Amino acid sequence: MVVLLHLISILVGVPNLLVVRGKQYAEEEGLQDDDCVEGEDASWAIKKWILTELDKLQKYEIKYYETSMSLVKDDEGSSWYIVSDGWQGSFYYETGKPGQERVGAYLYPDYSTAIVGVWRDHLLVSGRPTYLVEACRSGSVWTLKFGELEGPIMTYSPPSHNSLGVDPLQRDPYEKKTIEVLNSLLPGGNDGLFAKRDIETGDILAFYGGYMISCNSSLRALDRTEYSDEEEHHRNMYSLSLGLEDEDNYCLDLPPELGNDVNKYNATLGHKLNHRFEPNVEFLLFSVHPVLGTVMSLSALEDIPAGTELTVNYGYDLKEDPDQPEWFKEQWIDFYGEDLEKEEIDQEEDVNNEDMEEDYDTDNDEIDEHEEL
Numbered sequence: 462m463v464v465l466l467h468l469i470s471i472l473v474g475v476p477n478l479l480v481v482r483g484k485q486y487a488e489e490e491g492l493q494d495d496d497c498v499e500g501e502d503a504s505w506a507i508k509k510w511i512l513t514e515l516d517k518l519q520k521y522e523i524k525y526y527e528t529s530m531s532l533v534k535d536d537e538g539s540s541w542y543i544v545s546d547g548w549q550g551s552f553y554y555e556t557g558k559p560g561q562e563r564v565g566a567y568l569y570p571d572y573s574t575a576i577v578g579v580w581r582d583h584l585l586v587s588g589r590p591t592y593l594v595e596a597c598r599s600g601s602v603w604t605l606k607f608g609e610l611e612g613p614i615m616t617y618s619p620p621s622h623n624s625l626g627v628d629p630l631q632r633d634p635y636e637k638k639t640i641e642v643l644n645s646l647l648p649g650g651n652d653g654l655f656a657k658r659d660i661e662t663g664d665i666l667a668f669y670g671g672y673m674i675s676c677n678s679s680l681r682a683l684d685r686t687e688y689s690d691e692e693e694h695h696r697n698m699y700s701l702s703l704g705l706e707d708e709d710n711y712c713l714d715l716p717p718e719l720g721n722d723v724n725k726y727n728a729t730l731g732h733k734l735n736h737r738f739e740p741n742v743e744f745l746l747f748s749v750h751p752v753l754g755t756v757m758s759l760s761a762l763e764d765i766p767a768g769t770e771l772t773v774n775y776g777y778d779l780k781e782d783p784d785q786p787e788w789f790k791e792q793w794i795d796f797y798g799e800d801l802e803k804e805e806i807d808q809e810e811d812v813n814n815e816d817m818e819e820d821y822d823t824d825n826d827e828i829d830e831h832e833e834l
Contacts, residue, residue, distance in 0.1 A: 503596035511547035569635040590634040619754035660765040669731030669757035671713035737772035
């Protein structure tokens with residue numbers, strides 16, 4: 462462990478910068494070997510490299526849980542595992558081999574926020590949050606330097622049916638820079654989720670955590686409480702399916718007493734998004750959260766300026782399933798302009814007519830059988 466800690470100190474040390482180039486230089490001249498950029502320019506350069514050069518690089522495709530990674534290696538040691546074409550961040554290692562514990566970093570999708578520590582098969586053994594300080598071009602890849610390690614020690618700890626996987630008040634370092642909870646601007650809204658910085662289309666903004674339960678059960682294990690329809694809507698207001706194609710699909714579930722109060726749970730804040738039929742973000746499966754593993758995330762559908770309230774379509778369908786919360790029925794009517802009461806009356810009449818037809822057919826069958834006798 463002393464050696465590993467020594468390696469971490471080397472990895473995250475920030476020596477005097479000998480060559481520093483800005484975005485304008487990188488754009489006009491192109492970065493060559495040993496050219497370095499720092500701060501926001503470093504993050505920008507890494508994102509540009511992934512989005513514009515990844516297809517041209519020699520790489521190896523690796524299946525990883527519900528996603529895929531592109532391995533790009535430097536002959537002298539640096540390895541990049543770029544997740545989902547870079548949209549879900551990247552793993553970066555300077556030494557070590559797969560299957561062994563090695564020092565490295567996970568860069569969140571902003572390519573600034575990072576977790577530096579010890580990893581095994583891309584699962585965090587122990588690490589702490591930090592940020593990217595400098596990126597230097599080295600052949601076909603980049604070498605990185607990070608700032609001081611700050612915040613709590615983290616480890617891979619996925620949620621289960623009886624564990625959130627993380628301290629409920631341990632904020633995610635990426636979310637802290639990206640989103641915040643304020644009073645909603647929507648009619649009837651209470652809390653709402655807002656962008657703290659400018660967001661580009663496709664960017665990940667927030668994560669959706671909770672207990673991991675079977676979607677086939679509306680309740681967590683050992684919870685045997687019986688609910689009315691309205692009580693069940695309230696109890697399951699923060700339950701979200703992962704959308705996996707398994708027979709036993711899984712849902713992330715937050716009890717209302719946690720989901721309603723950021724002073725009791727703020728480890729992830731994706732559950733604070735309000736519903737709109739014309740949203741600016743969408744749900745997206747996220748397979749490489751450094752602590753929680755596979756969870757849901759929120760991805761921008763458009764460019765979003767800082768200060769904008771974020772909304773998502775909850776995916777409810779009143780026609781397919783009329784048993785929906787009252788607030789949603791009201792929004793459905795306002796948006797689609799449909800008279801639900803008339804529809805419900807028509808549906809009840811259709812059901813009654815079908816029942817009458819079945820009864821009539823049954824009576825006729827009985828008469829026919831009597832006549833035959």
